Amino acid sequence: MAGFRKPAPPAREGLAGKIVGALALGFTLLPLAALVVEWTQGGGAGSHSTDIAGLWELFTSPGTLRTIGFSLSQALASTLLALAVGLPGAYFVANYQFPGRRFFLGLSAIPFCLPHVLVVLAFTLYYGQQGWFFSGLRFLGIHVSSSSGFLYSFWGLVFIHAFYNFPIVIQNVGSVWERLPKSREEAARTLGSGKFKAFRMGSLPYLLPSILQSASLIFLFCFFSFTIVLVFGSLEGSTLEVDIYRALRFTGDSSKALVLALVQMIIALVAVWFFSRFDRKTSALMKDFGRVSQRKHLHRPSAIILAIYAALILLFFIGPLASLLVEAFSVRDSPGGAVHFGFGNFTRLLQGTGQTGGPLVRSILNSLMISGSSAIMAIMLGLTVAGSAHSGTNEQGRSSKLAGLVISLPLAVSPALTAFGWGTLSGSMTIIAIIAGQSTIAWPFVARSVGTALGSLDPGKHEAARTLGASPAHATLSVDFGEIMPSIASAAAFAFSMTIGDVTIPLVLGGGMHETLPLLIYRLISSYRFSEACAAGIILALFTGIAFFFKEKSDETS
């Protein structure tokens, strides 16, 4: 059982691999270096100190410790709640055949193609004082006094994070569970165990890697959460990412930003290490288990539990998304007036209110141009690093420690810091900084995706092409490249989907001149123009949805 095997000895790559690795590492760490330079020069209007002792003092200050504590506790609580919500779904999806099963699996697209800014909007609309949820409760005669404050509380934040990320658990754990042979659990039963003990002995140890893989991924997402915390988390605390943004953008405190960024990076690296470790184990188990086991038909008690579960998901999770859609097409004759269906919100965004025309077309063009460029750059970087890491893999397909670090490190670097660093390095060329920043965030995902495809290449096919008369270059181009092409397409679509929904980097860089769709939505929310924000959100979701659709299609092909 490969998932339980000892890791193979690491590989070493050649000089070219080391150079590529060092360059990629440099590209990732350049923004941090820019901040360090700024700090040593005492830059930033509100900078505290320029020596190590000063940094240590900042680190141990109550404010910093509170932020660290808040970041960790909200990420941990969100992860646990996401697991609690997602695991029953994974169980049903993996073990039963039922109408709506594909819908549950489809939910996994949401964390990847619904930008955070839209989540903010959807939850504000749905769980706000006048939103569907509390209006519904009032209609039923249930009055919740503190409804308006829930979203802005610690648990409100945890709730949003959990409901945004639980589909990851359904997808990742469900994929292993549906392949897991039942024989070990059955063996435990025949050896005298009850159902629960048999599950604990025969199934849980094999599901644990995928549960921990999902948990570490969700922890990372929540730990770096920016937009959601920026809007909802201000009452009870703030995450490191938001405080880095505030230190860089508003107080100009490079010392504080540096301390917070370093702490964040260290914690995130631990989470990335966990993720990589359990991701490898999960992939190995999936490979070992092979094909999907036959799914059972629902019997009565399970059907009732599933119906309750589905109703809760619809109520708490699909509800906000539905309210987003409805709001986009809800046109009011006057503020607080009658509502009717129409395209008025879209028209207003297209035509604008002044003489300069609407902001929608401009922001769409900006988004397409910036995200397209970022995705292309991310693909080039990701391909180079994945190719170089692959050339240094050992017989067991394990890449070197340097390659692992190069691919993992960017996942642990603050996007706000990345934006700031590239902003400093590019001077007044904000657009270059946005593209560089977004590609820094996206390329590790490309490298991972392509790296996996390269790792599963069958050398026999390359050799077959050689015996049929192809030169090494031709065999690589016609056979190997053809095999990994769907993965490259998938990675490209994912990189595009990620970057077009990103709000952090343009926001940090104050990209007002290059307003992207997420920035437009953020601006509309800030000025309480929710209906128009929803209309712009639908357009954004359309782009990310199309990109994600292509990603899924490419994944199926590969």
Next chain:
Amino acid sequence: MKHLDIQNLEFRRGNFAIKTALALDKGQTGVILGPSGSGKTTLLRLIAGLEHHQSGTISLGGRRIDELPPEKRNIGFVFQDLALFDHLDGRNNLRFGLKQHHVPESEIGGIVDSLSDKFQIKPLLSRRPWAMSGGERQRLACARALAVNPDLLLLDEPFSSLDAPLRRELRVYLRSRLAETGTTALHVTHDVEEAMELGDVLFLMNRGSIIVSGTPEEVCRKPKDAWSVHFLGLGILIPVNSLASGAEWVSAECGNSGFSVLRSSCRINMEDVSNSPDDHYVSQASAPEQNYFLFCPLERLQLVQAQPQAKRSSCNSISGTIERIVINGSRKRATFKPSGLGLRNESSGPDGSALLFELELPQDTAAAPGDSISVLMPREDCWILPSHADTLS
């Protein structure tokens, strides 16, 4: 009273159904033999309580167990994939069942030691299953299942993933361990050689039913249907077009050839013959599985290289060609394709299989592929069999 007694067991899932009965004495090893998809594994899972049957009873040691959950049946199960717990070492895999059965800690050590001696797995106790070889994992799985002293041991093709020499070695080993412990066992396989070697009783299973049971010798010497003959590779089978019954002999017409068989050697529904005009049966079968077959056991066949000069009155004969010769150690086997029978269909074997036979050749034979030969079948050793035993009324 039988130790394992299964009566009128019925199980249905979609188009697949099991409808069978089975009985086994204490200490015996039964082998369920059948093709893939015949329901062998499902039958074991029903006995273990891992699947739920619709009707019928399962009794073990005189008590009904079919309503009990798997953990209360005291049945050991060796799964096809062995289902060892990879996160536990060998010792803890062995201890697991003992702890579940509340065996006192003071006794567990002794049982583990004794089992590891018997199964020669002492050096493996500190190793995880993934660090063991295929044979070692197999022995650990068997030891684990036997640790709790089960009333019945079920083995679901546990040797299927091993190479031939190791399979042979483990068969001998398992046979002696089962005899030593006096364990009643039911073993599932599709390997005829394995079944013959391990089984005190053989159960031939097809399409969800046990169609033949008996000692390996009974099953091979007195087959009940053509399908069993074909599956076990027991001899020559030729589809019958028509039968005409006399007082002592029955004449069988196969294609354009005629054969004689003792009336007492016909395992057929004689009403098919006597109800026909002139005591004459004519096959109306639209598929081979509804047909009757002429059978002659391999060991009774005589091979003649040229056309027989004169037809021997005591023998039926067919001619054909040698398609291929395979030398396997001291044995020489030929694939024989009959010709001149004038059959309408090449695929006339039971279940529509091709009419090709494996024949044992004498070591000193000069026969070569492509040679024409005649096969003589003594009339007293020929049988008429239905294609499937369940077609017998």
